[in-house]
Amino acid sequence: MQSADVSDLQRYTDSVTRLGREAGAAFVSVAPALIMHRAREVLIARKAQGLSDTMEFTYRNPERSTDPQRSVDGAKAVIVAALGYGSDTPVSPSGPHGSVAQYAREDYYEKLSSALRVMRDKLRADGFRALDFVDDNSMVDREIAWLGGLGWFGKNANLLIRGAGSMVVLGSVVTTAPLKVWREVEPDGCGSCRVCIDACPTAAIVGDGVIDARRCLSWLLQKPGVFPIEYRAALGERLYGCDDCQETCPENVRLLPTRRMATARESWTPILEVLNEDDESLDRRVKRWYVPGRDVKVVRRNALIVLGNVGDASSDEVRGTITRYLRHDDELLRAHAVWAARRLGLSELLSGEDKSELVMSELRRDHL
Ligand code: B12
Ligand code: SF4
Ligand code: SF4
Known part of the structure; x- marks a missing residue:
C-alpha cells in the first residue's frame, strides 16, 4: 500500500x-x-x-x-x-467497606x-x-x-x-510511520523530597524508583495464595490497589482541588456483599480488576482480611459471615477467616481443630 x-x-x-x-x-x-x-x-x-x-x-x-x-x-x-x-475519596459508607484505588x-x-x-x-x-x-x-x-x-x-x-x-x-x-520524535526527557522534579518513601505503609520503596513487589500492597492484593501475615494489618481497608505513595505526593496534593470536581464512582466496595454473593456475581462486580485466572477466591481472601481490620465484632452479620467462612470448603479461605476472627477478638468462634495443615498453622499462630 x-x-x-x-x-x-x-x-x-x-x-x-x-x-x-x-x-x-x-x-x-x-x-x-x-x-x-x-x-x-x-x-x-x-x-x-x-x-x-x-x-x-x-x-x-x-x-x-x-x-x-x-x-x-x-x-x-x-x-x-x-x-x-483521580477523584477525592468520599467518606466510607456505613458498614465495613473496602477501598478501591483511584485508577480502578x-x-x-x-x-x-x-x-x-x-x-x-x-x-x-x-x-x-x-x-x-x-x-x-x-x-x-x-x-x-x-x-x-x-x-x-x-x-x-x-x-x-x-x-x-x-x-x-x-x-x-x-x-512504521516516520513521525517526528521528541528528543528530550523531562528533568527530575522530585529533588530532595522523599514523602512517598516515608508514606508507604510497608516500606516497599526500597530505593529511588525501586519497588520491592514482595512488600507492595498493590501486588500482594493480586497475588494468589496466602497473604503474608506481616502485611495483613497494614492492608487496612484496601480491597484493590494502593494509593498511599501517590496520594501523599505533593505534586498530586497540589491538584486535589481540581480532582474534587471529579466523580468518585466505585471508590468503596461493601465487604459483606463481596463475601456473601456467588462467584458469578462477584466476578461481574470486579470485572475490570486484575484477578489472576479470574479466580475470585483471591478477592474473598482480601475481603476477609479487610473485614478483620475494619469489621464490627458485635455485628451479627459480621459474626455470621466469619462463621460461614470458618466452615468453607476452601482451606485458604478458612485460614484467612481464622485470622479475621482473631483480629476481631472473636476467638470463641474458632473450634481449634481443622483437617488442613494450613488452617492449623493459622490456629497455632501466636501473633497477628
Ligand atoms: C507490573 C506492574 C505493577 C506491579 C509492579 C510495579 C512496579 N513499580 O514495577 C504492581 C502490581 C506492584 C503495580 C502497582 C501499581 N501500578 Co502498575 N503496572 C505494572 C506494569 C504491568 C508493568 C510495570 C513494569 O514493567 N515494571 C518493571 C519495573 C522495572 O519498572 P519500574 O519500577 O517502573 O522501573 C523503572 C524506574 O525504576 C526507572 N528508573 C531507573 N533508574 C532510576 C533512577 C531514579 C532516581 C528513578 C526515580 C527511577 C529510575 O527505570 C525503570 C525502568 O523503566 C505496568 C503496565 C506496563 N505494561 O508497563 C503498570 C503501571 C506501571 N502501573 C500503573 C499503576 C497506575 C499502578 C498503581 C498506581 C496502581 C495502584 N493504585 O495500586 C501501583 C503503583 C505502585 C508503584 N509505586 O509502582 C500505571 C502507572 C502510571 C504512571 N503514572 O506511572 C502503569 C503504567 C499502567 C498503565 N498503563 O497506566 N504495577
Ligand atoms: S502502592 Fe502502596 S504499598 Fe506499593 S509502594 Fe506505593 S504505598 Fe507502598
Ligand atoms: S512524593 Fe512525589 S515528588 Fe516526592 S519524591 Fe515521591 S514522587 Fe517525588
Missing part, C-alpha cells in the same frame, strides 16, 4: 497527535522505536534480585517488552499518551485506548502499520512514556507529568 506523503514530518506528526488529544488523551508525544536498554537491564536485574516476586507481566519476556520492533516489525516511532484520573474506579484504560485507536486508525488509513497498547505485557509503558518526554520518574516509580501529577494511565501506539 502507498503510504501518505509525510514530507513535512512535523506537520504530519502534529496532525496525528492532535487527533489523539481531541479523542481524550490529555498528553501525547512521540518516542523513538528503539530498544529500551535501561528498562531491559532493570527488569532482568530486579527479577534476579527477587524484587519482582512471582510477577509475570513485562517481566515475562523483557526482550519483547522493551523492544517496539517485536510488536511492529520496521517500527519507526512510538506515540505515547496519558490520560488523567472507572475504566480509564478503555478511555485511553479509544483515543489511541483513533490515532492508530489514522496511521493505518495512511498506509502505515500501527498497534496500540495499554497495560500490556508487550510494552513497558512508563519507560516509553519517559523516553517520549511525557514526564519524569518519581521516587515512587510512577511517571509524573509536570502540572498533572502521577495519577495518569499510560499507553502507546507503535507504528
Whole structure:
C-alpha cells in the first residue's frame, strides 16, 4: 500500500497527535522505536534480585517488552499518551467497606485506548502499520512514556507529568510511520523530597524508583495464595490497589482541588456483599480488576482480611459471615477467616481443630 506523503514530518506528526488529544488523551508525544536498554537491564536485574516476586507481566519476556520492533516489525516511532484520573475519596459508607484505588474506579484504560485507536486508525488509513497498547505485557509503558518526554520518574516509580501529577494511565501506539520524535526527557522534579518513601505503609520503596513487589500492597492484593501475615494489618481497608505513595505526593496534593470536581464512582466496595454473593456475581462486580485466572477466591481472601481490620465484632452479620467462612470448603479461605476472627477478638468462634495443615498453622499462630 502507498503510504501518505509525510514530507513535512512535523506537520504530519502534529496532525496525528492532535487527533489523539481531541479523542481524550490529555498528553501525547512521540518516542523513538528503539530498544529500551535501561528498562531491559532493570527488569532482568530486579527479577534476579527477587524484587519482582512471582510477577509475570513485562517481566515475562523483557526482550519483547522493551523492544517496539517485536510488536511492529520496521517500527519507526512510538506515540505515547496519558490520560488523567483521580477523584477525592468520599467518606466510607456505613458498614465495613473496602477501598478501591483511584485508577480502578472507572475504566480509564478503555478511555485511553479509544483515543489511541483513533490515532492508530489514522496511521493505518495512511498506509502505515500501527498497534496500540495499554497495560500490556508487550510494552513497558512508563519507560516509553519517559523516553517520549511525557514526564519524569518519581521516587515512587510512577511517571509524573509536570502540572498533572502521577495519577495518569499510560499507553502507546507503535507504528512504521516516520513521525517526528521528541528528543528530550523531562528533568527530575522530585529533588530532595522523599514523602512517598516515608508514606508507604510497608516500606516497599526500597530505593529511588525501586519497588520491592514482595512488600507492595498493590501486588500482594493480586497475588494468589496466602497473604503474608506481616502485611495483613497494614492492608487496612484496601480491597484493590494502593494509593498511599501517590496520594501523599505533593505534586498530586497540589491538584486535589481540581480532582474534587471529579466523580468518585466505585471508590468503596461493601465487604459483606463481596463475601456473601456467588462467584458469578462477584466476578461481574470486579470485572475490570486484575484477578489472576479470574479466580475470585483471591478477592474473598482480601475481603476477609479487610473485614478483620475494619469489621464490627458485635455485628451479627459480621459474626455470621466469619462463621460461614470458618466452615468453607476452601482451606485458604478458612485460614484467612481464622485470622479475621482473631483480629476481631472473636476467638470463641474458632473450634481449634481443622483437617488442613494450613488452617492449623493459622490456629497455632501466636501473633497477628
Ligand atoms: C507490573 C506492574 C505493577 C506491579 C509492579 C510495579 C512496579 N513499580 O514495577 C504492581 C502490581 C506492584 C503495580 C502497582 C501499581 N501500578 Co502498575 N503496572 C505494572 C506494569 C504491568 C508493568 C510495570 C513494569 O514493567 N515494571 C518493571 C519495573 C522495572 O519498572 P519500574 O519500577 O517502573 O522501573 C523503572 C524506574 O525504576 C526507572 N528508573 C531507573 N533508574 C532510576 C533512577 C531514579 C532516581 C528513578 C526515580 C527511577 C529510575 O527505570 C525503570 C525502568 O523503566 C505496568 C503496565 C506496563 N505494561 O508497563 C503498570 C503501571 C506501571 N502501573 C500503573 C499503576 C497506575 C499502578 C498503581 C498506581 C496502581 C495502584 N493504585 O495500586 C501501583 C503503583 C505502585 C508503584 N509505586 O509502582 C500505571 C502507572 C502510571 C504512571 N503514572 O506511572 C502503569 C503504567 C499502567 C498503565 N498503563 O497506566 N504495577
Ligand atoms: S502502592 Fe502502596 S504499598 Fe506499593 S509502594 Fe506505593 S504505598 Fe507502598
Ligand atoms: S512524593 Fe516526592 S519524591 Fe515521591 S514522587 Fe512525589 S515528588 Fe517525588
